Amino acid sequence: MPTVSDTYIENRQRVQPxxxxxxxxxxxxxxxxxxxxVGAMSAMRHAGETCVTAKINELDFKRPIPQGDTCVIESYAYAAGRTSVRVRLRAFRESPRTGEREVTTESYFVFVAVDERGEPTPxxxxxxxxxxxxxxxDAALDAEPDETS
Structure with a gap:
């Protein structure tokens, strides 16, 4: 059975013009x-199947990522349903020279695992x-937006 840590991925993208x-x-x-x-990769690590985006929950842009900085994406699955995987995602701006980092964007995505025919699969x-x-x-659940409000 996959663990939360098994799904943890950090990826970098240099912000070009x-x-x-x-x-x-x-x-x-x-x-x-x-x-x-990156979120889909975390979901697929958990599901062992192709996963497609079903929902993006409260995408919050807190600050920009300047050209020349690195965009670091942190992603991991923190909960699973019958066919779905909930993934916490955070983007950071990182200085390529110093490694200084700050959160720029946060969200929670829901992915659905699908089989070869594109049908949801457990x-x-x-x-x-x-x-x-x-x-x-716990960090993901504590920060997860309340869907009832």
Whole structure:
């Protein structure tokens, strides 16, 4: 059974001029695309199947990522349903020279596992054995937006 730690991925993308908006910072659409791609990888690590995006929950842009900085995407699965995988995603701006980092974007994505025909298929339970697994899961659940409001 996969663990939360098994699904943890950190990926980097250097923000180039072709990734920017008129303000010389990463275009929000590019950041969402990078988050979606890495989030799907975390979901697939858990599900062992192809996963497609079903929902993006409260995508919050807190600050820009300047051209020349690195966009770091942190992603991990923290909960699973019958066919779905919930993934916490955070983007950071990171200075390539110093490694200084700050959160720029946060969200929670839901992915659905699909079979060869594109039909939803069951996913395994997500194990939270160990301190790191529990800490990641608890951090995601504590920060997860309330869907009832």
């Amino acid at each position: 072709t990734h920017t908006n008129n303000y010389e910072s990463a275009h929000g659409g590019n950041v969402v695309k990078w988050m979606d791609e 996913v395994p339970d997500l194990e939270t054995a160990g301190k790191r697994c529990r800490a990641l899961r």
